[in-house]
Structure formats: C-alpha cells, structure tokens
Amino acid sequence: MTDAPAMDFGERPDTLEAIGVAIQACRRCPIGDLENRAVMGEGPRDAPLMIVGEQPGDQEDVQGRPFVGPAGQVLDAHLRAAGIERSDAYLTNAVKHFKFVRRGKRRLHQTPTAREIDICRWWIEGERAIVRPRLVLALGASAARGLLGRTVGIAKARGTPHALEDGSELWVTAHPSYLLRLDGADRAEQEGLFAADLSAVAARLAELVA
Numbered sequence: 126m127t128d129a130p131a132m133d134f135g136e137r138p139d140t141l142e143a144i145g146v147a148i149q150a151c152r153r154c155p156i157g158d159l160e161n162r163a164v165m166g167e168g169p170r171d172a173p174l175m176i177v178g179e180q181p182g183d184q185e186d187v188q189g190r191p192f193v194g195p196a197g198q199v200l201d202a203h204l205r206a207a208g209i210e211r212s213d214a215y216l217t218n219a220v221k222h223f224k225f226v227r228r229g230k231r232r233l234h235q236t237p238t239a240r241e242i243d244i245c246r247w248w249i250e251g252e253r254a255i256v257r258p259r260l261v262l263a264l265g266a267s268a269a270r271g272l273l274g275r276t277v278g279i280a281k282a283r284g285t286p287h288a289l290e291d292g293s294e295l296w297v298t299a300h301p302s303y304l305l306r307l308d309g310a311d312r313a314e315q316e317g318l319f320a321a322d323l324s325a326v327a328a329r330l331a332e333l334v335a
C-alpha cells in the first residue's frame with residue numbers, strides 16, 4: 126500500500142464553474158499536454174452522492190461530459206436498477222483529462238499513473254469541498270486512490286464504508302468499464318457484485334439523508 130501526501134498547489138477556485146475553467150488550463154501532469162480537453166464533473170451543487178470514475182474516455186472527451194460513453198451506459202443501467210437517479214448525483218472523475226495512446230484513428234485508453242492521480246486529486250478535493258456529498262462512490266482503483274491517496278484492492282475495499290476526513294463515507298466498487306471487458310460467467314458474477322454494491326450504496330444513502 127502506497128501513501129501519498131495530499132499536494133498543495135495554493136489557492137483553489139471556490140466555485141464549480143471556476144474549477145471547470147481552471148482545469149482546462151491545468152498542465153500539472155503530462156496528461157494535459159495530449160490532444161484532449163478537461164472534463165468537469167456535473168450534477169447538483171448540493172448532491173448527497175458523488176460518483177467518481179477514473180478519467181474521461183474517448184466519448185467523454187469528445188462530448189465534454191462525464192460518463193456518456195459505453196461504461197456510462199452500464200453505470201446508468203445499474204443506477205436505475207438500484208433506484209438511484211443519475212440526475213440526483215454529482216458525477217466526476219479522479220483525473221480530469223483523457224490519457225490515451227493513438228493507434229491510427231483510434232485513441233486507446235491508458236491507465237493514469239499513481240502520481241498523475243495524486244496530482245489531479247487537487248481538483249477533486251476542490252469539488253468535494255464545494256458539493257460536500259454525504260457519500261462518495263469510487264468506481265475502480267484509480268478513483269479510490271484519488272479519494273484516499275493510497276492504493277486499495279477493489280475486492281478488499283468494496284462492500285463497506287471508509288471514513289473520509291470531512292466526515293463523509295467512501296464506498297468502493299469496480300469501474301463499469303471492467304464489466305465491459307468480461308463475458309460469460311465472469312461477466313455475470315461481476316455484474317452481480319456491482320449491482321450488490323450499488324444497492325448497498327442506495328440503502329446507506331437513504332439512511333444518511335433521512
């Protein structure tokens with residue numbers, strides 16, 4: 126397990142709109158130098174639930190919105206099944222720019238390094254400070270690192286709350302893009318675990334906002 130100190134880059138914008146502008150100009154890590162644009166989170170300013178993915182994918186980068194590609198469609202279906210309204214949640218990513226390698230006309234996803242996630246954590250901490258969600262759901266290991274500043278295994282971390290320093294709860298599950306890479310019995314098993322995680326989050330959220 127790797128512990129990373131939270132980085133301090135000085136004064137941070139104190140509105141979501143200002144963060145959305147500032148991340149476009151951010152070049153604190155090399156991902157911002159690729160041919161991409163930063164994708165800001167979206168959702169209610171006072172959402173009780175924040176959902177955090179790894180980074181924008183190709184479609185998110187094209188459209189400038191989080192979770193609008195294939196993985197977003199998987200997430201949407203599971204949110205509906207769990208009784209969570211997507212429009213009630215604030216959706217964002219641990220890393221704001223799309224990291225990719227070009228292969229012909231295609232842009233292939235590249236996993237951000239721990240250091241890149243730790244640098245970009247500055248921005249998600251800014252979003253959390255403004256939205257102040259009661260519950261944060263991290264989708265995948267990169268998102269979990271972006272919230273905790275250390276690496277955790279999904280199998281060990283899922284299914285139970287982790288206390289964050291501001292009193293909110295972090296829940297961890299797989300990233301929906303992981304489900305898309307599976308098929309057959311493996312896919313069915315992981316879909317079941319993902320559904321169970323989202324049901325647990327929905328139940329806990331109902332308790333927290335009651």
Ligand code: SF4
Nearest residue numbers: 151154157221222245
């Ligand atoms: S990925 Fe994050 S830290 Fe890196 S340049 Fe973009 S906004 Fe800045």
